[in-house]
Amino acid sequence: MKLSGSAKMIRVHFGEDDRWQGRPLHEAIVEAARREDLAGATVYRGIEGYGASSRIHRKHLLTSSDLPVMVCIIDEAAKIQRFLPILEQMVAEGLIAISDVEVIRYTHREE
């Protein structure tokens, strides 16, 4: 698979405790992205933040922590567009941001 030139990047922001059909939402999104054959997805956990619900995401020692999570997905515009309805269904509360990116290099190692 080779991806180059102009592409789209989705960033989905939500909480680590958010769930989709009983499992962590970030896991479900990455799996959905694989199933839809998107080029790649990465999950990042923040250390503090606030978002859609104005609840503060921060790690507490004694209480439950709902840290901010961001999933980053990059692929060509058409595939990103096809994936959006699926994503919108899964993200009940959160933010989806799309931006234009220029892909410089992407190699597929033969195994």
Next chain:
Amino acid sequence: MVGEGLIEIQDTTVPKASAQAPRPALPHVALQGKAKLMRIFIGKDDKWRGKNLYDAIVESLRANDIAGVTVYRGISGYGAHRRFHKEKRLSLSSDLPIMLSVIDEESKIRAYLPILEQMVHEGLVVLSDVDVIKYTHRLDHPAEPQERS
């Protein structure tokens, strides 16, 4: 620009040496307005000449006087060759996703690309436009550029 590019290709041998040599003081840099944000997606276990690739890239960015870089470690994901990166607490080797975020003027980012291409054998490099609002550079503690989007 081509001349500079060629010189910097030769500089790719520098990063390892620069790790040992005392670092020259970086000139004060002020970035304003339009800039490029370069994100480099690699694996935590990727190596370059025996050291961690992300460390090597950070050092080579410094050696090439790029304004700033931040390394992020992801908790899971998949990428260039569909290997699945996932944090496993008991596993000895877990190749987590790493993302380096680099911001500087477009010409400097583009001049750096040939060097990066030599180092990144598999991975994704993406560029996007950013407006840089504020940038301070302290010589004793090199600051990271702040992206507001």
